[in-house]
Amino acid sequence: MGRWNWNWEEPRSAAAPDSAQAPDPAERPDPPAGPEAEAHRARTVAFRRRRAGAAIAAVVLLALLIAALARGGGHAPVRSPTAAGAGAPHRTAGTRLSAAQQDALAERAENNAIDRVLAYTPAITRGGDTGNEIALTFDDGPGPYTERLVEVLNSLHVKATFFAIGEEERYFSGGTLLELRSGDVVGDHTETHPMMASLSRHEQHEELFEQIARIELLGGPRPRLFRPPYGSFNATTFQQLHAMHLLMVLWSTDTADYTLPGVHAIVERALAGAHPGAIILMHDAGGNRAETIAALPAIIAGLRKRGLRPVTLPRLMLDDPPPPGLPIPTSLAGD
Numbered sequence: 001m002g003r004w005n006w007n008w009e010e011p012r013s014a015a016a017p018d019s020a021q022a023p024d025p026a027e028r029p030d031p032p033a034g035p036e037a038e039a040h041r042a043r044t045v046a047f048r049r050r051r052a053g054a055a056i057a058a059v060v061l062l063a064l065l066i067a068a069l070a071r072g073g074g075h076a077p078v079r080s081p082t083a084a085g086a087g088a089p090h091r092t093a094g095t096r097l098s099a100a101q102q103d104a105l106a107e108r109a110e111n112n113a114i115d116r117v118l119a120y121t122p123a124i125t126r127g128g129d130t131g132n133e134i135a136l137t138f139d140d141g142p143g144p145y146t147e148r149l150v151e152v153l154n155s156l157h158v159k160a161t162f163f164a165i166g167e168e169e170r171y172f173s174g175g176t177l178l179e180l181r182s183g184d185v186v187g188d189h190t191e192t193h194p195m196m197a198s199l200s201r202h203e204q205h206e207e208l209f210e211q212i213a214r215i216e217l218l219g220g221p222r223p224r225l226f227r228p229p230y231g232s233f234n235a236t237t238f239q240q241l242h243a244m245h246l247l248m249v250l251w252s253t254d255t256a257d258y259t260l261p262g263v264h265a266i267v268e269r270a271l272a273g274a275h276p277g278a279i280i281l282m283h284d285a286g287g288n289r290a291e292t293i294a295a296l297p298a299i300i301a302g303l304r305k306r307g308l309r310p311v312t313l314p315r316l317m318l319d320d321p322p323p324p325g326l327p328i329p330t331s332l333a334g335d
């Protein structure tokens with residue numbers, strides 16, 4: 001299996017010179033004196049503080065994980081489940097893993113699965129078609145409907161993937177915290193929901209990084225998945241995702257629930273596009289999501305009637321990843 005060439009769209013000979021790209025903060029020339037300089041210094045200080053906060057949070061999380069593993073000491077060594085489909089921890093006779101150890105092993109296996117997919121493609125629209133798993137995904141949260149939506153999923157014993165907007169965590173972080181406690185996966189949907197293809201390299205980096213920092217500061221694992229707002233991206237986006245080890249996730253079925261077409265229409269669209277490996281797009285915020293919430297029980301009942309099992313995207317990548325050689329998605333926003 002060949003490895004993916006991350007410079008596919010902009011060969012070095014044809015790419016714009018480095019000087020034409022937005023420089024990183026450390027590479028920028030000194031700004032002019034006056035109000036603009038003060039604004040520049042304020043932005044730089046805020047940026048560095050956010051990065052320092054994220055680094056401190058990462059250290060604290062690492063210490064907590066080490067402490068949790070230490071409390072389970074005296075157990076036989078556990079093999080890391082890295083083969084596709086090896087999601088359950090391996091145990092020898094008489095060995096019992098704590099919940100924290102099981103969660104850590106599962107997260108490691110799923111991250112390894114994402115890395116394997118990233119080795120042959122930077123973006124996906126679906127999983128494989130050899131199993132019976134399907135991924136429900138929700139964009140634009142958290143919002144005032146998020147907690148209610150997660151509670152419905154919990155009552156149906158379903159885990160999903162949420163692509164969250166960083167700035168919304170200032171107001172509705174309770175929704176994201178409930179997702180994390182429920183075993184759902186939180187991905188990156190940028191900090192402010194812009195058209196990524198219209199941004200400079202530095203701006204795209206900031207949109208990705210600041211959302212990641214907010215999720216880590218909430219105590220969640222570092223996001224490994226990214227969904228571009230409006231389906232907008234370009235070669236620069238791919239380069240930034242590569243640097244951050246993020247897999248771009250689009251979708252195979254769009255319910256268009258944001259248009260408020262009615263509960264019946266949302267159910268019909270979701271089930272019409274349901275097949276092994278499908279990635280179904282819905283929303284938990286960005287407007288009134290009462291119709292989406294009301295549609296969930298019928299959607300999940302319909303999936304189960306067909307023998308399909310809703311799982312998170314990392315789990316789908318572990319159990320039934322997309323095959324190599326599929327076309328690389330192009331921007332859906334016409335960029």
